[in-house]
Amino acid sequence: MKIIVTGGCGFIGSHLIKELLKEKKNKIINLDAKTYCSMPESLHDIKKNRNYSFVKINLNNSKKLDNIIYNFRPNIIFHLAAESHVDNSIKKPDSFINSNVLGTYNILNSCQKNIKYLKKFKFIHISTDEVYGSLKNKKIKSFTEESKFFPNSPYSASKASSDLIVRAWNKTYNLPVIITNCVNNFGEWQFPEKLIPVVIYSCLKNKKIPVYGLGKNIREWIYVKDHVNILIQLSKKGKIGATYNIGSGYEINNIQLIKKICKFFDKNYSKKSSYNNLISFVKDRPGHDFRYSLNSNKINKLLNLSKNNNFEYYFEKTIKWYIQNLDWMEKKIQINK
Numbered sequence: 543m544k545i546i547v548t549g550g551c552g553f554i555g556s557h558l559i560k561e562l563l564k565e566k567k568n569k570i571i572n573l574d575a576k577t578y579c580s581m582p583e584s585l586h587d588i589k590k591n592r593n594y595s596f597v598k599i600n601l602n603n604s605k606k607l608d609n610i611i612y613n614f615r616p617n618i619i620f621h622l623a624a625e626s627h628v629d630n631s632i633k634k635p636d637s638f639i640n641s642n643v644l645g646t647y648n649i650l651n652s653c654q655k656n657i658k659y660l661k662k663f664k665f666i667h668i669s670t671d672e673v674y675g676s677l678k679n680k681k682i683k684s685f686t687e688e689s690k691f692f693p694n695s696p697y698s699a700s701k702a703s704s705d706l707i708v709r710a711w712n713k714t715y716n717l718p719v720i721i722t723n724c725v726n727n728f729g730e731w732q733f734p735e736k737l738i739p740v741v742i743y744s745c746l747k748n749k750k751i752p753v754y755g756l757g758k759n760i761r762e763w764i765y766v767k768d769h770v771n772i773l774i775q776l777s778k779k780g781k782i783g784a785t786y787n788i789g790s791g792y793e794i795n796n797i798q799l800i801k802k803i804c805k806f807f808d809k810n811y812s813k814k815s816s817y818n819n820l821i822s823f824v825k826d827r828p829g830h831d832f833r834y835s836l837n838s839n840k841i842n843k844l845l846n847l848s849k850n851n852n853f854e855y856y857f858e859k860t861i862k863w864y865i866q867n868l869d870w871m872e873k874k875i876q877i878n879k
């Protein structure tokens with residue numbers, strides 16, 4: 543298979559590329575603009591793999607994009623390139639519109655222009671549960687693929703826009719697309735601006751752990767390698783034109799999640815006072831969604847996935863990984879200042 547991964551220097555994309563390369567017949571091109579949060583170092587081990595190559599490109603460069611798609615003629619595109627940090631989208635939404643909306647439009651257009659050269663082609667669009675907006679409380683049923691879009695942040699609005707554009711390119715031009723909406727990912731190599739690495743870093747440096755509002759907001763979490771394995775299976779078995787929610791069934795509120803990390807540190811790196819004392823409540827994020835939760839029955843049925851109870855195991859593994867990679871986190875935090 544000839545595969546393009548966009549955003550392959552990012553958190554999920556880099557895991558996806560490493561997993562795809564386990565299949566010896568796959569040839570992969572990673573298209574990434576190498577923005578501030580990219581992590582080419584996460585791909586160090588596969589840099590010399592003959593089946594892998596990297597092209598630095600902003601998806602808004604449509605001429606270069608057309609040439610790559612025409613010359614490489616991919617069978618599959620996994621489209622992950624996006625601005626992904628909600629806080630940044632509130633402060634500076636422009637790049638979210640440029641990358642997430644226009645970048646998606648450009649790559650769809652390139653595929654459409656070259657469609658006669660693309661054999662058994664599929665465009666897999668990776669999106670978020672945030673497009674559905676917020677559930678008011680714990681009792682309300684999870685979002686299904688039929689739920690309406692009610693995005694509340696510039697990030698989720700830009701992703702919802704991209705989902706709708708992808709859908710339209712299928713309905714109008716017959717472009718073979720599959721859309722996925724996934725819950726929060728956690729795991730190794732996540733840029734240390736996101737909640738879990740931020741909390742681990744704060745514990746390691748004995749710094750305040752900033753928590754929005756009262757920390758009661760609920761999120762559903764999936765281990766990043768589970769997500770990428772589902773995407774790979776979906777690229778083989780998913781129905782063209784369909785949307786699939788990808789979840790884990792594991793929901794937890796932010797403060798409980800943070801306290802889990804503190805408990806790990808209390809147990810393994812005990813000091814005079816509990817790490818819980820580092821928790822510091824800060825003014826809530828504007829438009830902060832209360833709860834995200836996905837009904838993933840459709841994909842579970844298609845791929846015969848059973849509910850796995852692996853959260854605790856991978857969560858601890860993730861904490862240990864960040865502890866071992868503190869130098870890397872520090873470098874990334876410096877770059878982001």
Ligand SMILES: NC(=O)c1ccc[n+]([C@@H]2O[C@H](COP(=O)([O-])OP(=O)(O)OC[C@H]3O[C@@H](n4cnc5c(N)ncnc54)[C@H](O)[C@@H]3O)[C@@H](O)[C@H]2O)c1
Nearest residue numbers: 549551552553554575576577580600601623624641726727
């Ligand atoms: N992380 C999550 O929890 C999560 C959950 C659901 C969906 N998603 C979606 O999955 C995708 C990947 O998320 P992530 O957490 O790996 O993101 P990330 O921020 O870690 O990586 C995004 C990558 O895209 C690249 N990029 C950004 N704009 C680009 C452009 N215009 N042209 C080319 N490359 C560009 C960046 O350089 C970066 O390497 C995103 O589309 C995101 O919306 C993420």
